[in-house]
Amino acid sequence: MENPRLRIILVTVVLAAAAACGHKSREADAGDAAAPRGASALTPEEAAQVLVKVGKKTITLGDFAATLEQMDQFDRLRYQSPERRKELLEEMIRVELLAEEATAKGYDKEPSVAGERRAILREALVAQARQSGPTPNEVPEPEVRAYFDAHRGDYRDPERRRASAIVLRDEASARALLDAAKKATAAEWGELVRKKSLDPSAKANVPVDLAGDLGMVSPPGDPRGENARIPEEVRAALFEIGKVGEVHTKPVVAAGKAYLVRLTQKADARERTYAEAERTIRIKLSQDKMRAKEDELLAALRTQYPVQIDEAALANVGVDAGKRN
Structure with a gap:
């Protein structure tokens, strides 16, 4: 296999994304059984139906639907025809084949691959934490106006x-x-x-x-x-x-x-009106709330998984800025 490290990273990205999407779909179903479940509208029995077996692994109809549903609307348009959906399935099969071979050869144990996998999982967890934050349009109007009134100086252009x-x-x-x-x-x-x-x-x-x-x-x-x-x-x-x-x-x-x-x-010099500043404020407040969700997650994780730093060992680490690989 050529470039096994990149391939195993690709496998991790695709499978992690599909798993995250499936998790979100299950959460939505649990929260509201009558809510639409997307274009696939699969029953639990249909979702569990095995679509393809690849070695010891299976790709279910639910896995396939989740892969489609995680795409944005423009990407989904590419897969309206049965032929294009078959191409997507073939790509998923290739991913599973690569995953099987990469695991068999031990590529998933390489330090660089493990590091990439941790980074991917970290980003997926952070993204999930931020999803509970409001979008700019969802930030309450009184909160936006209060911020504008408290930071008038920021909206005075010199x-x-x-x-x-x-x-x-x-x-x-x-x-x-x-x-x-x-x-x-x-x-x-x-x-x-x-x-x-x-x-x-x-x-x-x-x-x-x-x-x-x-x-x-x-x-x-x-x-x-x-x-x-x-x-x-x-x-x-x-x-x-x-x-x-x-x-x-x-x-x-x-x-x-x-x-x-x-x-x-x-x-x-001029002072921007509330209408001129509103969108900028909404974006800022939305981002602040998302970062706060991330901070809350990290604080909870530090309680769950205590962190101990060896300051003496850290002090022994130096950086030679003059060396290049």
């Missing part, structure tokens, strides 16, 4: 400004070009950028009035609108400029270069 710059080797070179830069129209500024700027992006194939553009940035000290292309000294100077289209009164020295800085666009 003023943002767009910078364009001519980057020169030193302050003397920048001062020599400053008067021409101040008098330049947008197109003339772009030509100056292309002719004089040392910034590699100055020669980019963009409209001339966009030459030298460094993007938007928020006021100094505001982390929400940082821009890695704009040094802090340039950022501060940008917010000292009075009007769009003006150039800062003096060169700005930063990162060993001198910048002539032009303000090309300004977006005023």
